[in-house]
Amino acid sequence: MHKEWPLRQLEAAFPHLDQIKVALLGLTYKPGTDTLRRSSSVELCSNLISRGCVVYCYDPVVKALPASLARAVLSSTLAEAISHADAIIIMTPWAEITQADWTELLQGVKDGTVIIDVNHALCLPQSSSRKVRYLALGTP
DSSP states (O other), X not given: OOTTHHHHHHHHHOSXXXXXXXXXXXXXXXXXXXXXXXXHXXXXXXXXXXXXXXXXXXXXSOOSXXXXXTTXXXXXXXXXXXXXXXXXXXXXXXXXXXXXXXXXXXXGSOTTEEXXXXXXXXXXXXXXXXXXXXXXXXXX
C-alpha cells in the first residue's frame, strides 16, 4: 500500500478536511493480530485528527485506543462507525469488515459517501454505486 494514497484521495474528495467525519476501519497493521505497532492506520488516524477530522474507528479486536488517538472515537460496531461518516477508509481487511452485509450497511450512510479501500478488499453490490463513490487502490 502506498502510505499516502488514502490521505491524497480524501484531500481530493473533500477540500476542507476539518469539516468531515471519517470512519477508519481496521486499526491493526494486519488481520489476525491485536498489535498496533507499525500500523499505518494509527498513523493515518493521527494525521486526520491533526487536520481537524472527526474520526470514528472500528477494529474487531481493538478494545481501547492509544493515548495518542484520544480525540478519536472507538466504535463498538461497524454500523456505528460508518453511520455518520462522509468518508469510510478501509485500512485492514478483517473478514468482519470485508464480508459484512454492505447492502444493509450502506442503507444507513449518507448519499455521496466516499469509500476508500486501500486493499481493494471490498466487493460492493451494484445497487450501492448510486449512493457511494468507491475508490480502491489499483483501480482507475
